Amino acid sequence: MYKYLHIYNSPNLSGSVEISGAKNAALPLIASTILSKNEVKLLNVPEVADVKTLLKLFKYLGADYNFENNKLKINASTIKNTTAVYEIVKTMRASILVLGPLLARFNEAKVSLPGGCAIGARPVDLHLKALELMGADISIESGYIHARGRLKGATIIFDKVTVTGSENIIMAAALAKGKSRLINVAKEPEVIELCEILKKAGIDIEGIGSDELTITGSEGELLNFPEIHIIPDRIEAGTYLTAGAITNSNIKIKNIIPEHIESVIVKLSQMGFPIEIRENEVEIFPAKKIYPVNIITSEYPGFPTDMQAQLMAVATQAEGVSTIEERLFENRFMHVPELNRLGANIQIQGKIATIKGPSKLIGADVMATDLRASSALVLAGLIAEGETKVHRIYHLFRGYEKLLDKFSKIGAKMELLNEPNP
Numbered sequence: 001m002y003k004y005l006h007i008y009n010s011p012n013l014s015g016s017v018e019i020s021g022a023k024n025a026a027l028p029l030i031a032s033t034i035l036s037k038n039e040v041k042l043l044n045v046p047e048v049a050d051v052k053t054l055l056k057l058f059k060y061l062g063a064d065y066n067f068e069n070n071k072l073k074i075n076a077s078t079i080k081n082t083t084a085v086y087e088i089v090k091t092m093r094a095s096i097l098v099l100g101p102l103l104a105r106f107n108e109a110k111v112s113l114p115g116g117c118a119i120g121a122r123p124v125d126l127h128l129k130a131l132e133l134m135g136a137d138i139s140i141e142s143g144y145i146h147a148r149g150r151l152k153g154a155t156i157i158f159d160k161v162t163v164t165g166s167e168n169i170i171m172a173a174a175l176a177k178g179k180s181r182l183i184n185v186a187k188e189p190e191v192i193e194l195c196e197i198l199k200k201a202g203i204d205i206e207g208i209g210s211d212e213l214t215i216t217g218s219e220g221e222l223l224n225f226p227e228i229h230i231i232p233d234r235i236e237a238g239t240y241l242t243a244g245a246i247t248n249s250n251i252k253i254k255n256i257i258p259e260h261i262e263s264v265i266v267k268l269s270q271m272g273f274p275i276e277i278r279e280n281e282v283e284i285f286p287a288k289k290i291y292p293v294n295i296i297t298s299e300y301p302g303f304p305t306d307m308q309a310q311l312m313a314v315a316t317q318a319e320g321v322s323t324i325e326e327r328l329f330e331n332r333f334m335h336v337p338e339l340n341r342l343g344a345n346i347q348i349q350g351k352i353a354t355i356k357g358p359s360k361l362i363g364a365d366v367m368a369t370d371l372r373a374s375s376a377l378v379l380a381g382l383i384a385e386g387e388t389k390v391h392r393i394y395h396l397f398r399g400y401e402k403l404l405d406k407f408s409k410i411g412a413k414m415e416l417l418n419e420p421n422p
């Protein structure tokens with residue numbers, strides 16, 4: 001039975017939210033266990049749909065695991081199958097993360113092409129080009145990427161900064177023969193955590209945290225992984241921070257690494273929200289006046305595309321004209337018509353959205369189209385007069401753990417109800 005999220009006007013939030021482990025760190029780290037000879041224990045793993053999908057894929061490949069209370073024990077040494085099937089890959093693009101490690105370990109891998117999705121074309125050409133430079137023979141057959149060959153170290157210059165592309169090639173280089181130089185690598189905290197774990201597992205990696213890495217591969221020898229503690233989810237943290245902002249409330253966001261959301265804090269501060277930064281938490285206070293803002297999305301440490309929709313929801317309440325330019329994905333404004341249905345005044349011209357505020361929002365039926373678009377609609381629903389029904393809400397559960405519990409703890413009123421016409 002399909003569900004929708006019924007949100008009741010909740011203009012005053014208070015209290016604190018504990019942030020879960022990062023989905024986008026957990027996914028590559030789980031994929032990396034393909035390189036491990038031992039069972040790996042991962043802590044602070046978020047129980048979200050994407051993690052469960054990747055685990056389903058691991059089971060299909062032949063791995064064993066146990067996942068309870070955010071603790072995951074996974075043994076990928078039993079993997080025999082090297083084909084990631086369409087039926088699983090189609091539900092989650094990040095399944096492409098098994099390509100690099102499977103190929104590096106088995107000298108062969110077949111992964112269904114992830115295809116386009118809601119936010120843009122999202123090709124994987126840079127992943128494939130890099131693997132070819134490392135000696136892989138790659139063909140596309142019946143919708144599958146078929147990669148074969150023994151990987152050897154290479155110099156790779158990424159034409160664009162790609163997060164999962166960098167992660168795939170870092171994992172491949174860890175087991176390849178010889179040294180790889182990766183230039184223009186992504187510097188997202190999730191990429192850094194992957195490098196640090198591989199280093200602890202015995203791989204020589206230089207340049208961690210910079211955009212150039214030198215990795216000396218183990219020549220096919222499997223690694224001895226340490227216990228892994230997943231870093232806090234900076235996008236979940238940013239989302240709850242924007243919940244404080246849109247409702248102009250005082251809330252604390254706990255269990256985070258504030259540096260990871262610096263660009264979001266800077267923009268909310270510019271909008272007039274006082275924010276106190278402490279060691280593992282930030283606290284947002286009501287603004288006297290909400291100022292408009294100009295945002296351009298970019299790679300870390302720039303403003304994250306994964307926070308663009310949420311900031312746009314907040315900008316609907318600013319006194320004046322804000323602009324948001326989306327530079328990473330060509331189709332990541334799907335929340336705009338839905339926010340406008342609630343009463344926002346947003347226009348799009350190419351990559352730029354212009355938001356005229358403040359707008360009085362009034363509850364309506366709206367459609368979630370992707371993960372972060374869904375969160376923008378939830379935020380808008382908090383301040384919309386009356387009741388807002390967010391349909392296709394399953395997108396949200398790909399990346400937000402215990403969303404209803406966390407929102408209800410800070411005073412938001414919402415419930416999951418059955419769609420009347422499924």
Ligand SMILES: CC(=O)N[C@H]1[C@@H](OP(=O)(O)OP(=O)(O)OC[C@H]2O[C@@H](n3ccc(=O)[nH]c3=O)[C@H](O)[C@@H]2O)O[C@H](CO)[C@@H](O)[C@@H]1O
Nearest residue numbers: 024094122123124125126127160161162163164165328329
């Ligand atoms: C699971 C995960 O971590 N997902 C994140 C990851 O996605 P993902 O890793 O898929 O995003 P990328 O960093 O690869 O994409 C950045 C840009 O490069 C382009 N590109 C990418 C690869 C390629 O082979 N060719 C190519 O042209 C993409 O279309 C996009 O325009 O980073 C994005 C950008 O921060 C985030 O929005 C996603 O939440």
Ligand SMILES: C=C(OP(=O)(O)O)C(=O)O
Nearest residue numbers: 024093094306371372399
């Ligand atoms: C776009 C996202 O995820 P994915 O790359 O898995 O689609 C996201 O986390 O906002």
